[in-house]
Amino acid sequence: MAGVTRLDRIRNEAIRQKFGVTPIADKMREARLRWYGHVLRGKEDSVRKMGLELEVLGKRPRGRPKQRWTTVSPLLTPEGCGAMKGTHLLDSGTQKRAQTPFYQAGGG
Numbered sequence: 001m002a003g004v005t006r007l008d009r010i011r012n013e014a015i016r017q018k019f020g021v022t023p024i025a026d027k028m029r030e031a032r033l034r035w036y037g038h039v040l041r042g043k044e045d046s047v048r049k050m051g052l053e054l055e056v057l058g059k060r061p062r063g064r065p066k067q068r069w070t071t072v073s074p075l076l077t078p079e080g081c082g083a084m085k086g087t088h089l090l091d092s093g094t095q096k097r098a099q100t101p102f103y104q105a106g107g108g
Contacts, residue, residue, distance in 0.1 A: 036069065 002019070004010055016023065042049045052069055060066070 032072075039069075 002015065004015060039048045039052055
């Protein structure tokens with residue numbers, strides 16, 4: 001890529017910065033945040049919303065505890081704002097669609 005070989009010993013971060021590629025962790029965070037917003041905007045009786053609030057009884061097996069949305073979501077919110085404060089930032093897709101002529105005409 002870009003004429004750089006492993007023998008040049010250039011760090012991946014430097015190459016990514018040169019080409020303006022965002023780190024994979026940021027892309028994954030963005031996708032998780034998008035999904036979390038999708039779940040929060042859903043109806044109360046939807047399966048995804050019920051799954052978010054589901055509490056499983058019983059003991060878990062040994063080992064590292066599984067991550068839950070309720071514990072991870074504060075880490076995912078944009079720029080560290082609270083989980084419910086940042087929900088208006090998650091709704092940008094709906095606002096963009098409302099401004100599109102196709103959706104204004106009732107086409108979708």
